[in-house]
Amino acid sequence: MAELKHKEDRRPGPPPVLAPGHTFGSVTSKISSLVLTDPYDWRWAIGMGIGSSLLLLFAVAVVQLLLRGIGIWGVNVPVMWGLAIINFVWWIGIGHAGTLISAILLLLKQEWRTSINRFAEAMTLFAVACAGVFPLLHMGRPWKFYWLLPYPNTMALLPQWRSPLVWDVFAVSTYASVSVMFWYVGLIPDLATLRDRAISRPAQLIYGSLALGWRGSARHWARYKSAYMLLAALATPLVVSVHTVVSFDFAASVIPGWHTTIFPPYFVAGAIFSGFAMVVTLCVPLRAAYGLHDFITDRHLDNMAKILLVTGSIVGYGYAMEFFIAWYSANPYEGFLFLEARPFGWYANAYRTMIFCNVLIPQLFWFPACRRNVMLLWICSLIVNVGMWLERYVIVITSTSQDFLPSSWAMYYPTFWDWATFLGTIGLFLFLMFLFIRFLPVIAIAEMRELVHETDHHAARERGLPAGEPHGEAR
Amino acid sequence: MSDERGVENHDVYGLMAEFDGVAHLIEATQSAYDHGFRLMEAYTPFPVEGLDLALGYYRNKVPRTVFAGAVLGGIGGFLLQCWSAIWYYPHNIAGKPLYSWPAFIPITFEMAVLGGALSAVFGMLYFNGLPRLYHPVFNVPEFVQASNDRFFLCIQSRDPLFDPKETLSFLESRGPRVISVVPY
Numbered sequence: 194m195a196e197l198k199h200k201e202d203r204r205p206g207p208p209p210v211l212a213p214g215h216t217f218g219s220v221t222s223k224i225s226s227l228v229l230t231d232p233y234d235w236r237w238a239i240g241m242g243i244g245s246s247l248l249l250l251f252a253v254a255v256v257q258l259l260l261r262g263i264g265i266w267g268v269n270v271p272v273m274w275g276l277a278i279i280n281f282v283w284w285i286g287i288g289h290a291g292t293l294i295s296a297i298l299l300l301l302k303q304e305w306r307t308s309i310n311r312f313a314e315a316m317t318l319f320a321v322a323c324a325g326v327f328p329l330l331h332m333g334r335p336w337k338f339y340w341l342l343p344y345p346n347t348m349a350l351l352p353q354w355r356s357p358l359v360w361d362v363f364a365v366s367t368y369a370s371v372s373v374m375f376w377y378v379g380l381i382p383d384l385a386t387l388r389d390r391a392i393s394r395p396a397q398l399i400y401g402s403l404a405l406g407w408r409g410s411a412r413h414w415a416r417y418k419s420a421y422m423l424l425a426a427l428a429t430p431l432v433v434s435v436h437t438v439v440s441f442d443f444a445a446s447v448i449p450g451w452h453t454t455i456f457p458p459y460f461v462a463g464a465i466f467s468g469f470a471m472v473v474t475l476c477v478p479l480r481a482a483y484g485l486h487d488f489i490t491d492r493h494l495d496n497m498a499k500i501l502l503v504t505g506s507i508v509g510y511g512y513a514m515e516f517f518i519a520w521y522s523a524n525p526y527e528g529f530l531f532l533e534a535r536p537f538g539w540y541a542n543a544y545r546t547m548i549f550c551n552v553l554i555p556q557l558f559w560f561p562a563c564r565r566n567v568m569l570l571w572i573c574s575l576i577v578n579v580g581m582w583l584e585r586y587v588i589v590i591t592s593t594s595q596d597f598l599p600s601s602w603a604m605y606y607p608t609f610w611d612w613a614t615f616l617g618t619i620g621l622f623l624f625l626m627f628l629f630i631r632f633l634p635v636i637a638i639a640e641m642r643e644l645v646h647e648t649d650h651h652a653a654r655e656r657g658l659p660a661g662e663p664h665g666e667a668r
Numbered sequence: 669m670s671d672e673r674g675v676e677n678h679d680v681y682g683l684m685a686e687f688d689g690v691a692h693l694i695e696a697t698q699s700a701y702d703h704g705f706r707l708m709e710a711y712t713p714f715p716v717e718g719l720d721l722a723l724g725y726y727r728n729k730v731p732r733t734v735f736a737g738a739v740l741g742g743i744g745g746f747l748l749q750c751w752s753a754i755w756y757y758p759h760n761i762a763g764k765p766l767y768s769w770p771a772f773i774p775i776t777f778e779m780a781v782l783g784g785a786l787s788a789v790f791g792m793l794y795f796n797g798l799p800r801l802y803h804p805v806f807n808v809p810e811f812v813q814a815s816n817d818r819f820f821l822c823i824q825s826r827d828p829l830f831d832p833k834e835t836l837s838f839l840e841s842r843g844p845r846v847i848s849v850v851p852y
Contacts, residue, residue, distance in 0.1 A: 203831040216775055217713060217817035316809045343748060351752040355761060363745075363778040371785045382714075382815070388849055389812035405799035408806070409814045411697075411710040413796045417718035420792035424785055427738070431781045642817075644716040646690060 208495070210305040211644055212487035220488075220641045224634050225390050227483055233631075236482050241627040247620020254613040255330065262664070263333050265610040272593045272605035277331040279585040279613050282439055283467065284324035285365065286460075286581065288372070290468020291317025295375060296428035305496055307644050308488040311383075311637045312479065312629070313472050314376045319625040320471070321369045323618040328361075330614070357441035364438040371431055375424050378417070381407050382639035437462045443588065449526035450535075450592035455520065459511030463660050466504035466551070467581035473497050473574035477567055479635065488636055491565055498564035501577065505555030507583075512552065525595055526637075539604060540591050543583050550580020681804035681852050682708075682824040684811075685844035690716055693819035696842040697722040700823060703838060707827035711805065711820040718827050733791035734784050741783015746776040808848045822850060 253471050257265055268275035291313040298306035329335045341362045352359040384404035391397045406412070440460035443451040475495070480489040519531035535544045554576050557563040564570065595602045629635070687693045690712070697710050701724050710719050720728075724796070749772040753759075758766050805811055805822060814820050821844075823835055839847050 221713070221816045263810045339675075343752065349757065351757050353759070353761065354749045354753050354775065355764060355768055357774075360774040360778075363775045367778040367782045370782060374785055374789045386713075386815040389815045401801065405793065406801045406803060407815075408797065408803055408811075409711045409713060410796075411712060411716065411719040411723055413798075414712065414715040415728055416730045416792050416795050418715050419728055420734070420788045422680070423731060423788045427781050427784045427788070431778075434774065434777060434781075441774075639714045646714065646716075 197379060201545055208490050208492040209648075210308070210490060210492050211641070211648055215487065215645055217642045217645055220645055221386060221390075221638055223487075224636045224638045224641065225387055227630075228632060228634055229388060229391055229396070234482075234601070237627060237631060240623060241511045241631075244620050244625075244627050247604045247616050248624045249620075250613055251620050254610055254617050257610055258330055258614070259335070263331065265608060266614075267605060267611055268331075269603070271596060271601050271603055274331075274589050274593060275605060275651060276607050276611040276615055279582065279589050280618065281324050281327035281331075281584045282460075282585045284320045284327070284618065285368075285439060286316040286436065286464035286467045287471045287578075288320035288324065288368075288468065289436060289461075290472050291315070291320070291426050291433040291465040292368075292372060292375075293465055293468065294472070295379070296425040296432065297665050299345060299422070299425045299430060300419075304644060304647065305493055307640045308485075308636050309472065309476060310640070311376075311379065312475065312635045314372065314379065315626065315633075315635075316468075316471060316475060317372050318369075318376055319622045319629075320468075321365070321372060322625065323622050325365060325369065325415070326618055326621070327614075328365075340426055357438060357445045360438045364435045368431060368435045370423070371428055375421075375428055378421060378424065379637055379640075380633065381405060381417075382409065383634045383637060385409065386638050410471060433461055436461045441524055444624030448592045449524070449530045450515075450588065453515065455511055455514050455518070459508065459514075462504050462507035462511065463551075463584060466501065466508055466555075467578060469497055469500050469504065470574040470577035470581065473501070473570060474578060477574075479570040479630070486639065491567075494570055495561075495564045496568060498558040498570055501574070502555050502558040505551055505577070509552035512548065526661045530595070534595050535587060538591065539594065540587060544587050544591070547580050547583040547587055549582060550576045554580070565625020585597065679851065680825050680832070681807075681850040682822045682830070683832075683839055684805065684808055684820055684822040685839040685842060686810055686813075686846045686848070686852050687819045687821065687842075687844050688817075690819060692843070693821060694719055694722050696821050696839075698843070699842065700821065700838070704829050705823050705827050705835075707824040707830075709822050709824070711811070711814040711822065713815055713817060713819075716819075719801075729795055730788065730843045732794050733795075734788045737787025737791070738780045738784030741786075742776050742780030744783070745779025746772055748779075762841060804850050804852050807851050810846060810848060818845075 230516065266275060266277065268277070291310075294306050294313040295310040295317075299310070329338050332338065340350070341352060341359070352362070359603055381404060384400050385407035388397055388400040388404050391400055412579070437457040440456035444453060444456040446452060476497075480486060516531050519527040522528075535541070554573050557569070557573060561575075590605050595607050685696065687696060693710060693712065693714070697708075697719060700708055701722060706724060707843065710716075710723060719782075742752065750767065750769075753768070753772075754766045760766075764771075802825075805814075805820075810818065811820065821842075823830060823839070829835075836847065
């Protein structure tokens with residue numbers, strides 16, 4: 194024992210993924226009490242208040258749009274995409290970190306993902322919901338959205354399968370469906386826990402119905418595990434494909450600054466970058482408000498900061514490579530855009546701020562002290578969120594406002610309704626997020642119990658297989 | 669089938685033993701299997717590796733269902749595009765061939781993923797017999813702990829070896845915390 198202690202002192206490992214001393218019961222009661230027994234508190238009320246106020250603004254903005262048409266937005270020739278598409282790409286990118294955490298890190302057996310995957314998945318769903326709103330509204334006649342889908346109709350029309358915009362419809366709707374299923378399947382055992390621990394009859398009935406009668410049978414768990422792993426394996430290429438297809442919306446066109454082969458990987462890295470920034474943005478206040486320091490430890494924040502550093506650097510590489518290709522290709526339009534219009538032109542401030550937020554700020558995370566400073570990490574995550582929004586702004590606006598012919602150049606000015614719709618979707622996101630925090634477990638309880646089991650198991654094994662191990666052969 | 673046993677079986681779903689540890693449960697399950705019990709089920713608050721094997725369960729049809737779903741989804745998506753682009757609504761766009769299969773790949777892929785995911789979720793629920801809101805095991809008051817920190821083994825009365833007294837003494841010999849009768 195003394196020897197072990199000595200070894201631990203000499204080489205301090207990373208902070209644990211779960212604070213020591215937790216049992217199955219303590220994990221269950223701590224997480225389920227957030228939903229079942231803790232009273233509403235003022236922080237939740239304030240958050241929900243902000244979220245639902247902005248949601249009302251969203252309702253007003255959408256009604257305005259439906260009544261008056263997209264002329265109330267600032268989109269016009271030559272900038273036809275405007276804030277709607279910027280917000281669409283921004284939101285869908287944010288969603289991607291949730292899938293990355295829940296699927297890719299699951300397949301890679303990164304056990305630190307366990308305590309953040311549930312709300313990261315919820316974040317994915319809500320971000321995709323916010324993203325989906327924009328292309329629909331941007332169509333001008335949102336009530337005819339179903340024309341995008343292949344269905345038998347009297348017009349004898351079907352989608353144009355060679356268009357990336359049609360691929361996008363399939364990619365985003367598949368992504369939304371798979372995310373919902375993945376999230377719900379993960380929730381089933383936890384809904385059963387809530388059913389069994391709920392005191393009020395309505396809560397028992399609602400959680401009981403949603404749990405579908407889950408009873409934790411070993412055969413059920415075996416099928417559940419394989420279904421869950423296979424969903425993860427399907428979601429992993431899916432998440433890459435979704436942002437690739439989103440980047441095709443741009444890259445398959447001929448607009449300078451869009452027509453590049455680096456777009457798919459650079460968009461995927463950017464999506465993960467912005468998504469992890471959003472996870473940090475949500476995770477830090479959540480952990481502080483609900484005292485979840487035992488489950489979301491400094492190890493999690495440290496790892497997420499490292500991911501921000503890596504993906505931020507990939508994004509920085511993308512920016513640099515765009516510059517290089519603009520110069521190396523000797524294409525006058527590309528050259529003008531990258532070497533003049535973006536760094537020194539009409540939108541130079543947006544471009545420079547973007548570089549500062551996305552490339553320079555993450556470099557702080559080379560230093561362990563910065564990764565472990567929670568406040569600094571949180572502020573940086575907000576800056577990255579802004580930076581990634583600006584990235585889409587720069588891509589959409591600079592390329593279209595100054596394309597091939599100077600005679601068709603024009604500035605783009607977002608209107609009040611553009612901003613109202615954007616703020617409105619932030620409201621929708623917050624509203625759904627706070628509902629989720631209130632009514633569903635923010636941390637996957639069954640997976641945490643499994644983590645407790647594995648932690649105990651490994652600890653027992655490290656102590657050299659004592660008598661507690663039933664089939665342990667003495668070596 | 670004797671009358672006495674028939675009556676018993678109509679009233680009782682099985683006998684359920686409650687354990688407080690994973691290792692304990694696996695050991696008990698393994699010995700119940702070795703003893704010859706087959707119609708039994710273990711209940712745990714999280715997936716326990718090896719427990720399904722201890723129960724003698726090894727036919728998991730979920731993976732092949734997912735594979736079938738993904739293949740069907742992909743083929744369906746591809747054929748839908750071919751049918752519509754070549755036969756139903758042929759349209760010359762920028763001189764591209766009607767059968768421009770590389771452009772059909774993204775949607776084919778998405779449909780394969782969708783088919784696989786739908787069959788994973790609904791296949792898992794179908795094979796598990798869910799949703800099923802009522803089940804006899806819920807009649808045991810302690811069973812609420814199965815979703816918290818207790819581990820249960822239930823030997824069903826339908827098992828040919830089931831005999832109330834003998835099964836009870838078998839379970840007692842495994843050292844459980846509590847043994848309960850599971851009524852229908």
